[in-house]
Amino acid sequence: MLLAIDCGNTNTVFSIWDGRRFLATWRASTAWQRTADQYYVWLSTLMQLNGIDARIDEVVISSTVPRVVFNLRQLCHRYFDCRPLVVGKPDCRLPVDVRVDPGTQVGPDRLVNTVGAWDRHGGNLIVVDFGTATTFDVVAADGAYVGGVIAPGVNLSLEALHMAAAALPHVDVSQPAQVVGRNTVDCMQSGVFWGYVGLVKEITRRIADERGADMRIIGTGGLAPLFAQGETLFDVIEDDLTMHGLTVIHAYNKEETRA
Numbered sequence: 001m002l003l004a005i006d007c008g009n010t011n012t013v014f015s016i017w018d019g020r021r022f023l024a025t026w027r028a029s030t031a032w033q034r035t036a037d038q039y040y041v042w043l044s045t046l047m048q049l050n051g052i053d054a055r056i057d058e059v060v061i062s063s064t065v066p067r068v069v070f071n072l073r074q075l076c077h078r079y080f081d082c083r084p085l086v087v088g089k090p091d092c093r094l095p096v097d098v099r100v101d102p103g104t105q106v107g108p109d110r111l112v113n114t115v116g117a118w119d120r121h122g123g124n125l126i127v128v129d130f131g132t133a134t135t136f137d138v139v140a141a142d143g144a145y146v147g148g149v150i151a152p153g154v155n156l157s158l159e160a161l162h163m164a165a166a167a168l169p170h171v172d173v174s175q176p177a178q179v180v181g182r183n184t185v186d187c188m189q190s191g192v193f194w195g196y197v198g199l200v201k202e203i204t205r206r207i208a209d210e211r212g213a214d215m216r217i218i219g220t221g222g223l224a225p226l227f228a229q230g231e232t233l234f235d236v237i238e239d240d241l242t243m244h245g246l247t248v249i250h251a252y253n254k255e256e257t258r259a
Helices: 036-049 066-080 108-121 154-164 184-211 241-258
Strands: 002-007 011-017 022-029 058-063 125-130 133-139 145-152 216-220
Touching: 002 066, 002 241, 011 241, 022 036, 036 066, 058 066, 058 108, 058 241, 108 125, 108 133, 108 145, 108 216, 108 241, 125 184, 125 241, 133 184, 145 154, 145 184, 154 184, 216 241
Parallel strands: 002 058, 125 216
Antiparallel strands: 002 011, 011 022, 125 133, 133 145
């Protein structure tokens, strides 16, 4: 049984993959102080509650927080008796090329999204991921990662407004009833919602113009469905794109090892 782990700046996602489908997916806040023992108690309890009694013997990890990887490795060694495959490490091969400036380190989550999108949709893609940062990853016709765009995340922008302006409250992200707000909360929600709608439209348009190709736009991340309401921003929304990409990378490395 494969355990796929995607560790982001805000949350860490754990998914159990049986080779055909995900049996369960759980989220925890990302904390580098969390020990291997704590991970195991939490994970084994959830597996038991969901009736999953199969043994985990393989693990694949993508992490944008390097300090978390040590304890995740300890989890694998101590409780699953396996060596995890970590995306971005030299021993982890990718089924796609990475064409960026020499010396550039690409976030493993962006590489995993590229692999997952390429496997499901082919090439000439723009993957828009609404995470702690809002990222745009460009997938070439042959599946290669060729660069992208990084913008502040939606919740990060709201938090910055709240922290930097004493009179502005903390608000949740939602689609406002109208563009022009008549109170402070409505004004902030309108600015963030329609601002990010405009950001996605303009950046994806400019990427397509620069590439000189029709680009299919893939939305992912928790807020993607919200921003798709009433607007044609994405050709498709993939809730499990990152986890799917992890399973593809794991399968590819197993095949390479056999070869």
